[in-house]
Amino acid sequence: MTPALECHNIRSGYGDMEIIAGIDLKLDVGDIYAIVGKNGAGKTTLVKTIMRVLPLLGGSFTLFGNDAAKLSTNQVVSLGIASSPQDRPFFNDLSVEENLRLGALGQSRQQFRGEIDRIVEMFPFIGQRLAQKVGTLSGGEQAMVKVGRALLPKPRLVILDEVTEGLQPMIVDRVREVLLRDHKERSITILVVEQNVDFVAGLASRYGLIERGCMVAEGRFSDSGARKRITDHLLV
Numbered sequence: 001m002t003p004a005l006e007c008h009n010i011r012s013g014y015g016d017m018e019i020i021a022g023i024d025l026k027l028d029v030g031d032i033y034a035i036v037g038k039n040g041a042g043k044t045t046l047v048k049t050i051m052r053v054l055p056l057l058g059g060s061f062t063l064f065g066n067d068a069a070k071l072s073t074n075q076v077v078s079l080g081i082a083s084s085p086q087d088r089p090f091f092n093d094l095s096v097e098e099n100l101r102l103g104a105l106g107q108s109r110q111q112f113r114g115e116i117d118r119i120v121e122m123f124p125f126i127g128q129r130l131a132q133k134v135g136t137l138s139g140g141e142q143a144m145v146k147v148g149r150a151l152l153p154k155p156r157l158v159i160l161d162e163v164t165e166g167l168q169p170m171i172v173d174r175v176r177e178v179l180l181r182d183h184k185e186r187s188i189t190i191l192v193v194e195q196n197v198d199f200v201a202g203l204a205s206r207y208g209l210i211e212r213g214c215m216v217a218e219g220r221f222s223d224s225g226a227r228k229r230i231t232d233h234l235l236v
Ligand SMILES: Nc1ncnc2c1ncn2[C@@H]1O[C@H](COP(=O)(O)OP(=O)(O)OP(=O)(O)O)[C@@H](O)[C@H]1O
Pocket: 014, 019, 037, 038, 039, 040, 041, 042, 043, 044, 045, 046, 086
């Protein structure tokens, strides 16, 4: 089957400053993969590259078989790829519903209502806060809206950049449950970028460790010692 994502030696960065220094990565449809790395390792830069927000400086990658070099960010989204960016994920002065609507551009009002109902079922608190400005929600509530918005258009591939940062364990558990349920029901492919080892160990089947823009190790969470290897990598 055509992979959801296949990267060959990709390079990217900011201007002529190379941050991603040659990464290979393959996600089959239905994979749940965690990219783990310390602050500044290049995780967000990799996500922005995959979403075609940053230009490719070298190498190539495909998204569901499509040559990404020929795609704009809008076309990436049209392929059924949703991401939840780490920085400035919301319009704080818009309501929860308006922010969710931004994750569902192109949907009819009726379709959108149906999708909102699905998201409210996942995160019931959202149903009581639809009219509230996002900027007034707590960090944990915003995280649930972030994940809800990414899942709203029923993406084939969802990319979540440190959505659990600073969250209480109870909310981290809820986010994991929702993702696992969507994965079970729709075989969604999930790429999470994280430093929270407990979160990814209970969610993903495979992981890749990145350091200075390179993939320095890959493995499976079922391998003995996987968690220790990741924790040691983050601590050194
Ligand atoms: N807009 C930018 N312009 C120039 N350099 C940048 C920019 N954004 C990030 N960088 C640099 O790119 C490198 C990788 O940053 P990136 O945000 O990808 O790391 P990260 O692994 O996501 O870290 P964190 O967990 O802290 O977000 C860092 O050295 C950072 O300073």
